[in-house]
Amino acid sequence: MPQNVVAYVTLTLLCCATRLAAQNPVPVTAVRAARMLDVTSGTYIPNPVILIAKGKITDAGSGLAIPPGAAIIDLPAATLLPGLIDAHTHLMARMAEGNQNEKYILQLAGKSEAYRALEGAASARDTLRAGFTTVRDVENEGSGYADVALRDAIIRGLVEGPRMQVATRAIAATGGYFPERLSPDVPSFPRGAQMVTGADEARRATREQIFYGADLIKVYADFLDIASPNTTRSLHATLTPEELRAIVDEAHKGGHRVAAHATTREGIRNAVEAGVDSIEHGTDVDRELLTLMSQHGTFLVPTSAAYSDGYETATPARQAELEPTMQALRAEIAMAKDAHVRLASGLDASTGVEQGKNASEPVSLVRLGLTPLEAIRASTTSAAELMGWQDQVGSLEKGRFADIIAVRGDPLTDITELRRVTFVMKGGTVVRQDSETKQ
Numbered sequence: 089m090p091q092n093v094v095a096y097v098t099l100t101l102l103c104c105a106t107r108l109a110a111q112n113p114v115p116v117t118a119v120r121a122a123r124m125l126d127v128t129s130g131t132y133i134p135n136p137v138i139l140i141a142k143g144k145i146t147d148a149g150s151g152l153a154i155p156p157g158a159a160i161i162d163l164p165a166a167t168l169l170p171g172l173i174d175a176h177t178h179l180m181a182r183m184a185e186g187n188q189n190e191k192y193i194l195q196l197a198g199k200s201e202a203y204r205a206l207e208g209a210a211s212a213r214d215t216l217r218a219g220f221t222t223v224r225d226v227e228n229e230g231s232g233y234a235d236v237a238l239r240d241a242i243i244r245g246l247v248e249g250p251r252m253q254v255a256t257r258a259i260a261a262t263g264g265y266f267p268e269r270l271s272p273d274v275p276s277f278p279r280g281a282q283m284v285t286g287a288d289e290a291r292r293a294t295r296e297q298i299f300y301g302a303d304l305i306k307v308y309a310d311f312l313d314i315a316s317p318n319t320t321r322s323l324h325a326t327l328t329p330e331e332l333r334a335i336v337d338e339a340h341k342g343g344h345r346v347a348a349h350a351t352t353r354e355g356i357r358n359a360v361e362a363g364v365d366s367i368e369h370g371t372d373v374d375r376e377l378l379t380l381m382s383q384h385g386t387f388l389v390p391t392s393a394a395y396s397d398g399y400e401t402a403t404p405a406r407q408a409e410l411e412p413t414m415q416a417l418r419a420e421i422a423m424a425k426d427a428h429v430r431l432a433s434g435l436d437a438s439t440g441v442e443q444g445k446n447a448s449e450p451v452s453l454v455r456l457g458l459t460p461l462e463a464i465r466a467s468t469t470s471a472a473e474l475m476g477w478q479d480q481v482g483s484l485e486k487g488r489f490a491d492i493i494a495v496r497g498d499p500l501t502d503i504t505e506l507r508r509v510t511f512v513m514k515g516g517t518v519v520r521q522d523s524e525t526k527q
C-alpha cells in the first residue's frame with residue numbers, strides 16, 4: 089500500500105476509534121463507604137472511594153472525585169476490605185460425618201464425578217458469598233479433573249464462584265492416601281489421589297496433571313494409616329525425597345507451585361528440602377524446621393480451625409480435653425512468627441457444613457495468638473503471595489481486580505466480623521448486597 093494511503097487509513101481508523109470512545113465511554117463504578125482497611129499499612133482510610141472500570145480498580149483513596157456518569161454504590165456505614173482468600177480448600181469435598189475412611193469409600197462409590205462437580209459449584213457459590221473471592225483448591229478428593237471444569241466455568245460466567253487455582257488429583261505414594269484397605273478384588277475402584285512409585289512415575293503424574301489443567305501440584309509427604317486392623321497406627325513419611333524432588337523440579341519448570349500435606353517432622357523436612365512452596369497442616373513442626381522453612385521461603389498453612397473451632401463454646405470438660413492441642417497450636421503459631429515464616433489462611437473445608445464457613449480459620453488464628461491484622465493479612469496479601477497473584481488480588485490498590493467485601497463493625501478489634509460479610513463484589517460485579525448496607 090502506498091505511504092499516503094497508509095497514513096489516510098490510519099488516520100481514519102484513529103478518528104473512528106476516538107469517536108467511538110466518546111460515544112461509548114468505559115463504564116465506571118464508584119464504591120463509597122465509611123472506611124477502608126489498607127491491609128499493608130494496617131490503618132483505616134476514612135471516606136474511601138474506589139473507582140472501578142473493566143473489573144479492575146483504577147483508583148482508591150479518601151474522598152476521590154467521582155467522574156460524571158459513574159454508577160455509585162453507597163455503603164454508608166460499612167468497612168471495606170479486599171476480597172478474602174482461602175489458601176487451602178476442597179470445594180468438591182462434601183464428606184459425611186463419621187469414620188473417615190468409610191465415608192471416603194462411600195463418597196467415591198456413591199457419587200459420580202459429575203455429581204461432585206455440581207456439589208463443587210454449590211460450594212463455590214457459598215464460598216464466594218461468604219466473602220472469599222479467591223481460593224486455592226488443594227485437590228478434589230477423587231473428582232478427576234472436575235475442579236478444572238469448575239474453575240473454567242466460573243471464568244466463563246457459567247456458574248458463580250471465586251477465582252480458583254486448582255491442584256486436580258494430587259500425588260501420593262502408592263497406598264499413601266484414602267481410601268485405605270480396599271478389597272484387592274476391585275483394583276479399578278477410584279482413588280482420592282494419583283498414586284506413584286518412583287521418581288519417573290512422580291514426574292509423569294506431575295506432567296499429566298499440568299497437561300489436564302492443574303495450576304499447582306499437591307503432594308502427600310506423609311500419611312496416617314487409620315484403617316489398619318492392627319491397633320498400631322503408622323504415621324510416616326510416604327513419598328521419598330527423590331519422588332518429591334522430581335515433582336518439584338517438573339512443576340517449577342513451568343511456573344507451577346507445589347503444596348505439601350505434611351504433618352510429621354520427617355515429612356515436613358523431606359518436602360521443604362525438596363523445595364515445595366508450602367507446608368499444609370505442619371502439625372509436628374518445631375523450631376528447627378520452622379527455621380529451615382524460613383530459609384527456604386516456605387509458607388505454612390496451619391489449617392488450625394479443624395482443631396480449635398468451637399473452643400469458646402465447649403463445656404469445661406471438653407475445653408480441658410482440648411487444652412493440650414490448643415497449647416501446641418499456640419506454641420506453633422508463636423514459633424512460626426518468631427522464625428518469620430509467612431502464614432496463609434485455609435480452612436481445609438471438606439464437609440458440606442464447612443463450605444462457606446471459611447472465616448473460621450482467621451478467627452481461629454486470632455484465638456491462637458495472631459493479631460486480627462495478621463490474620464487478615466494471612467487471608468489476603470500473604471495468601472495472594474503464596475499463589476503468586478499478589479499483583480492481582482489481596483489488596484484494594486490500583487490495577488488489582490475489584491474484589492471488595494464489606495462488614496459493619498471493626499475487624500481489627502473483632503475478627504469475627506469476617507463471619508458477617510454484608511457485601512461482596514468480584515471483578516466489579518456485585519454478587520451480594522444485604523439490605524442493611526444501605527443504612
Ligand SMILES: [Zn+2]
Pocket residue numbers: 176177178226436
Ligand atoms: Zn486439605
